[in-house]
Amino acid sequence: xxxxxxxxxEGTKDFLFAEASAMDDICGKIExxxxxxxxxxxxxxxxxxxxxxxxxxxxxxxxxxxxMVDNKGRLLVARPDSxxxxxxxxxxxLKNSALPVRLYYKQAVYRNNPTLTGxxxxxxxxxxxxxxxxxxxxxxxxxxxxxxxxxxxxNDFRIELGHAEVFDxxxxxxxxxxxxxxxxxxxxxxxxxxxLNNLLDRLEPCKAVSAIRSLPSLFGGEEVxxxxxxxxxxxxxxxALDYLHKIYDSxxxxxxxxxxxxxxxxxxxxxxxxGIVFTGYINGIGDAVLSGGRYDDLLSVFDAPMGAAGFAIDxxxxxxxxxxxxxxxxxxxxxxxxxxxxxxxxxxxNLVSQLIEGGTKAEFSTLPTLEATKEFASKRGIxxxxxxx
Amino acid sequence: xxxxxxxxxxxxxxKTTIELFxxxxxxxxxxxxxxRRLILPVGNNDFEVVLAxxxxxxxxxxxxxxxxxxxxKDTILENGTSFYELLDLGFGKCKFALATKxxxxxxxxxxTKTIATKYPNVxxxxxxxxxxxxxxxxxxxxxxxxxxxGLSDGIxxxxxxxxxxxxxxxxxxxxxxxxxxRLIANTASLKLRKxxxxxxxxxxxxxxx
Numbered sequence: 001x002x003x004x005x006x007x008x009x010e011g012t013k014d015f016l017f018a019e020a021s022a023m024d025d026i027c028g029k030i031e032x033x034x035x036x037x038x039x040x041x042x043x044x045x046x047x048x049x050x051x052x053x054x055x056x057x058x059x060x061x062x063x064x065x066x067x068m069v070d071n072k073g074r075l076l077v078a079r080p081d082s083x084x085x086x087x088x089x090x091x092x093x094l095k096n097s098a099l100p101v102r103l104y105y106k107q108a109v110y111r112n113n114p115t116l117t118g119x120x121x122x123x124x125x126x127x128x129x130x131x132x133x134x135x136x137x138x139x140x141x142x143x144x145x146x147x148x149x150x151x152x153x154x155n156d157f158r159i160e161l162g163h164a165e166v167f168d169x170x171x172x173x174x175x176x177x178x179x180x181x182x183x184x185x186x187x188x189x190x191x192x193x194x195x196l197n198n199l200l201d202r203l204e205p206c207k208a209v210s211a212i213r214s215l216p217s218l219f220g221g222e223e224v225x226x227x228x229x230x231x232x233x234x235x236x237x238x239x240a241l242d243y244l245h246k247i248y249d250s251x252x253x254x255x256x257x258x259x260x261x262x263x264x265x266x267x268x269x270x271x272x273x274x275g276i277v278f279t280g281y282i283n284g285i286g287d288a289v290l291s292g293g294r295y296d297d298l299l300s301v302f303d304a305p306m307g308a309a310g311f312a313i314d315x316x317x318x319x320x321x322x323x324x325x326x327x328x329x330x331x332x333x334x335x336x337x338x339x340x341x342x343x344x345x346x347x348x349x350n351l352v353s354q355l356i357e358g359g360t361k362a363e364f365s366t367l368p369t370l371e372a373t374k375e376f377a378s379k380r381g382i383x384x385x386x387x388x389x
Numbered sequence: 390x391x392x393x394x395x396x397x398x399x400x401x402x403x404k405t406t407i408e409l410f411x412x413x414x415x416x417x418x419x420x421x422x423x424x425r426r427l428i429l430p431v432g433n434n435d436f437e438v439v440l441a442x443x444x445x446x447x448x449x450x451x452x453x454x455x456x457x458x459x460x461x462k463d464t465i466l467e468n469g470t471s472f473y474e475l476l477d478l479g480f481g482k483c484k485f486a487l488a489t490k491x492x493x494x495x496x497x498x499x500x501t502k503t504i505a506t507k508y509p510n511v512x513x514x515x516x517x518x519x520x521x522x523x524x525x526x527x528x529x530x531x532x533x534x535x536x537x538x539g540l541s542d543g544i545x546x547x548x549x550x551x552x553x554x555x556x557x558x559x560x561x562x563x564x565x566x567x568x569x570x571r572l573i574a575n576t577a578s579l580k581l582r583k584x585x586x587x588x589x590x591x592x593x594x595x596x597x598x
Contacts, residue, residue, distance in 0.1 A: 117470075118452065158580050191473035191579070194571070220583065261580060281577045286453015287471075288576065 011113055011121025017332045023124065023319045027106055029152045030126050030313060037145055039104035039128050044085035046108075050075035052084050055301050057272040060084075064111050066121075078110035082127060083295070083310060090131050091302035099132025099306065106315075120316060127292070127312030134296060134307030136243075139276050140250055142292065142309045146280065147254060150290055153318050156283035158259055160219065162266030163244045164273040164293065166228075167215060169236035173208035184212065188265050191216040207233050219263035222248065228264055247276060272298045278311070284321050289314045334363035336384040339373040344389030351388055393436040393578075393585055394428075396446040396455040398464070402570050403440060405480045406459045413592040436589070444468045447573070456578035457586065462568040463547055467508045473579050475590050476572035479597045485511060485565035489543040490536050491558050505535030506545040515545065515565050533557045 008014060015023060035041075050067065053060050058081075066078040079085060082105050094101055106126045113119040126149075130142055143161070150157050167188065171181050180199070187196040193216060200209050211231045218224050225245050232238055244262065251260055266277050273293040280290030292311020299306045336355065340348025348364055355362035363382075365373040370387060377385050397403050407417045415432035423429050429438045439455055443464040450458040450472050458472075461481055465474065485508070489495045495502065503524040506512045516523045528535055533553055535541040547568065548554065548561060572593060579586055 117448075156581075160580055190471075191475060191574075193475065194477040195474070219580075261583075263580075281580045283581055286451070286575050286577050 009121070010115055011111075011119060013120075019319065019323065021332070022322050023315065026153050026315050026318050026322060027124075027126060030149050030315065031104075031106065033145065033149045033152050034104040034126070034128055037102075037141075037148070039102040039145075042086065042089065042103050042105055043107060044079065044082065044089060044105070046079055047076045048079055048085055048088075050077050052088050053077060053080055055084075057298070057301070058084060059268075059272065064113070066110050066112050079107070080109055080111055082107060082109060082125060082312065083129060083298075086129050086131075086310075087298050087302055087308070090129075090306075090308075091299060091304035094131075095304060100138070101131050102128065103131070104128045124315045125312045126315050127310055129308060129310035131299070131308040131310075132306045134275075134294075136246065136250075138307065138309060139247060139294060142294075142311065143247065143251060143276070143278065144254060146278065146290060146292065146311050147251075147256065149313060150280045150282070154282045154321070158261055158281045159256070159278055159290075160261040160263040160266060160281070161244065161248065161276060161278045162263050163240040164267070164275060164277050165240035166232070166237050166244075166264055167212070167267045169234045169240065170208045170212050170215075170232070172236075173206070173234055174203060174212075176203070185267050188212070188216050188267050191265060193217075207231075211237070215267075216265035219261060219265060221258065221260075221262070224262040224264065244276065268293070275309070280313075282318065282321060284324065285317050287314075287317065289317045333380060334361045334382055336360060336362045336386055337365050337373060337377050337382050338362055339365040339367075339370050339385055339387050341370075341387065341389035348388040351386070390582075392430075392434055393457060393582065393589070394439060394455045395431075395436055396439045396441050396449045396458040396460075398443045398446050398458075398460050398570075399440045402443075402459060402461060402481050405570070406478075409478070409480075409593065409596055413596045447472070450573050450575050453575045453577055456575055456582060457589070458573045459570055460573060462566075462571055463508065463511070465571060465573070466511045466514075466566070466568075468510070471576065473574040473576060474571050475574050475579075475586075476594055476597075478570040478572055478593065481568070481570040483547050483549040483568050485515075485545060485568060486548040486561040487515070487543055487545050487563040487565060488533075488536075488548070488554050488559045488561045491560045493536075493542070495543055495562055502543065503541040504543050504545055505532050505541035507532055508545060508547075511565065512545040533559060 053065060060080050065080045068076045070076055086103060090101065108122050108124050111121055113121055128145060130138055147159060171184065184199050187199060196213065196216065200213050203209050214231055218228055225241065228241050232241060248262060268277055272295040274296045275294030277293035279288040282289050290311055290313045294309040296307045299308055338348050338352050352362045352364045367373045367376060374385055397406050407420055410417050410431060415435060417431055420429045420431060420438055427440055431438050441449060443460055446458040446460040447464060447468050449455040451470060501522050501524055503526060504512050505526050505528045507528060509525050509527050512525050526541060532544045532546045535544055536559065537557060545565060554560065572590065574586060
């Protein structure tokens with residue numbers, strides 16, 4: 001039988017040296033933002049019951065989860081997302097705590113992606129959740145935290161902002177079933193104009209139909225609102241737009257300028273979003289690196305109804321970008337290697353400690369002879385070998 | 390900033406796309422005289438073109454190494470996942486069809502039908518919609534052969550004129566979907582380079598109307 005002894009499973013990788021340091025560096029910067037804004041760290045289990053993620057609005061498909069069975073025959077999954085476990089935790093263990101609670105996490109999620117697409121099946125994510133509160137202040141806090149976090153690790157970024165209620169309200173005006181609504185949503189999400197037109201042409205023409213037709217093209221700066229108000233007449237949709245406009249205006253003083261984009265076609269697959277939704281992009285990465293939004297209905301699935309919002313950052317992607325730009329060097333080499341003659345080992349170790357305290361990167365040679373130490377030093381490109389004793 | 394990079398499907402679509410670029414005023418001489426080069430500048434270095442096989446166009450765009458792509462809807466339906474489909478370019482038109490031997494009662498009887506196809510995902514989705522279990526066999530070459538030699542009850546394939554089917558005694562019993570060339574965009578690129586992409590999209594849209 002073939003043994004897969006020396007390779008890692010598809011979609012996973014080892015992080016070596018500079019990769020691991022860069023990852024620590026990126027996570028450290030983001031963590032500093034989270035901690036400074038009063039978020040507290042939580043760690044949830046790497047495996048959870050399948051039931052936590054199979055709720056109707058989870059947006060996580062059955063086939064994308066790695067499954068296991070426990071010894072009672074219950075279905076378990078390798079955590080595919082961190083928000084749902086946190087919702088579970090808040091609804092049980094934090095049920096009686098003072099609200100709102102501010103939580104952050106740094107943990108991997110696992111997705112069983114189709115093979116040979118180059119997608120990562122193990123993704124490190126950092127994110128925050130602000131639970132137990134709704135409204136403008138909470139949304140601004142989450143959004144400004146997202147902006148701070150992404151700008152702590154990248155200069156050239158965009159945050160795009162939408163509102164789940166715009167599409168929801170408009171689609172309620174149409175006489176369609178959930179399947180048809182989902183088809184429309186998918187074509188808006190993919191900015192697939194021809195598919196969207198095909199779907200809408202089959203419906204009775206009305207104001208809502210023509211408003212939905214325009215949704216995917218409604219992205220850009222403030223001018224989007226002018227256009228959107230012209231075509232949206234539904235009360236709830238207009239209310240959502242008003243709210244979004246208010247958020248947009250409030251964020252302008254943060255100095256975001258053209259880094260902030262409005263996208264009314266932002267109708268994400270995670271249909272647990274109920275209010276603002278947002279994603280972040282960094283120049284040089286072909287996919288969103290940050291995504292989040294408000295999910296006020298999710299906690300009632302866990303019998304603890306409360307407002308909630310949060311976002312997650314794909315720190316692996318940011319790390320890859322950082323390494324590619326690599327103006328920061330992650331040197332892992334010592335400046336000097338200390339070799340101790342027989343009987344002088346402790347002196348050697350003491351010297352290493354002294355040098356390190358003095359700011360020199362020194363390393364104690366664990367090889368048995370001076371020759372072996374010198375050969376190792378030249379292989380690794382270590383400039384100096386010092387002998388003790 | 391680097392010029393926009395557009396992945397084009399090699400072959401039939403490539404030629405029509407280049408004609409379209411010329412129509413909206415870009416000099417495509419470098420692409421026409423490409424020799425063995427795979428990355429080619431267009432116009433006054435306004436953007437660059439990458440030539441790839443259809444399915445690879447999607448891969449390059451999805452991973453963001455190309456900002457835009459021109460690819461057939463057939464490939465999108467079979468391989469597509471996450472990108473923006475911006476524009477129906479209106480050329481490269483054909484259809485997916487379900488075909489059987491002439492006069493064959495495909496929907497009759499209660500046995501599970503076998504379908505031979507180069508497009509297993511399209512076929513699966515088509516019959517899923519009908520709540521119909523079928524056995525799908527992937528064929529790499531001429532699919533028309535499969536029902537003739539008795540491998541399958543029918544085929545799902547691209548039909549342009551229908552002459553190959555006719556010559557082999559097959560007939561279309563149902564149209565699956567229309568196909569044409571599409572302009573696709575990487576999700577991040579569209580957000581980060583909105584103005585450039587929209588300008589090009591508008592020109593292309595005007596030229597194809």
